[in-house]
Amino acid sequence: MDETPLKLQIWDTAGQERFHTLSVSYFRGAHGFILVYDITNSSSFENTSLWMKDIKMKAGEEVEVVLLGNKCDREDEREVSKERGEKLAWEYGIPFFETSARENINIENAFHMLSEAIYAKRSSVLIHQNVVILGESKKSSSCVSCW
């Protein structure tokens, strides 16, 4: 990104209810989330709000999230309209894609969008910190660079 190599460490947590507590324990310290439901399974869509609540509670309000409606290759079995996905993402203020892991549709876009958002937020935080440190160092004399 901007010629800066980014290293992603990705955990695929279990979506099943019986592993819920286990998954949530991975949330702390994560910078971003890809929240996936299955467009052919409306209960997976309904569960996204519970996951979103957990993400905000356990990882913080500031983390980046992308919402994906996966299995868009199975149009004839669709239970969740694209509009419902778009509306939910709009309410959360997060990006949304319909994807197919099987047909490789929008997968790269989703990862790219999330990486970009994390990178933008973290690099602006670093710049902000540097501005503060350099400002302070001027006052306190001899330190030329405090990066």
Ligand SMILES: Nc1nc2c(ncn2[C@@H]2O[C@H](COP(=O)(O)OP(=O)(O)OP(=O)(O)O)[C@@H](O)[C@H]2O)c(=O)[nH]1
């Ligand atoms: N048609 C289609 N099938 C898919 C797609 N993505 C995953 N599958 C199938 O859906 C099933 C479940 O996929 P998983 O990757 O195990 O789903 P998961 O969300 O990780 O499941 P949990 O581990 O229970 O959370 C598998 O049979 C996959 O082959 C897709 O985009 N299209």
